[in-house]
Amino acid sequence: SKQTIAAISEITFRQCDVFAKDLEMFARHAKRSTINIEDVKLLARRSSSLQRYINQKSEELVLNNQEKKEKRKKKNGTGKGRRTSDEQVGPAMAESEDSNMA
Structure with a gap:
């Protein structure tokens, strides 16, 4: 009714x-x-059934987030032999720091 x-x-x-x-x-x-x-x-x-469901969905979210992070890394080219921004700046940065120390 x-x-x-x-x-x-x-x-x-x-x-x-x-x-x-x-x-x-x-x-x-x-x-x-x-x-x-x-x-x-x-x-x-x-609620055991609700808890099981939420735990399952939580694990799925974690896996999906990990997959997205891996795809972003591949898309940005860090795995293709390109230099990362840290590698490009690294040696020049060390030289300038040494000259400033003197």
């Missing part, structure tokens, strides 16, 4: 509000202003 749907919706929105406040408090307790994945994992600790 419409009343049942309205009641379930109201409870769902209230629970989401509680979750949001809890996440904010977890981050604040850790002296952070940003909520991170560890806060979300802490929130899900009472």
Whole structure:
């Protein structure tokens, strides 16, 4: 019925509000202003199925981020025999530092 749907919706929105406040408090307790994945994992600790799901998604995010970093490294050419900016500046920088020391 419409009343049942309205009641379930109201409870769902209230629970989401509680979750949001809890996440904010977890981050604040850790002296952070940003909520991170560890806060979300802490929130899900009472529901084993939700905790498993969040852990799985967290691992997927870590893997995706690692893949993106590797692709960026390859795209920037650090693996193609090009010199990095550190290598290009390195020897000249050492000479100028030595001359300034004298």
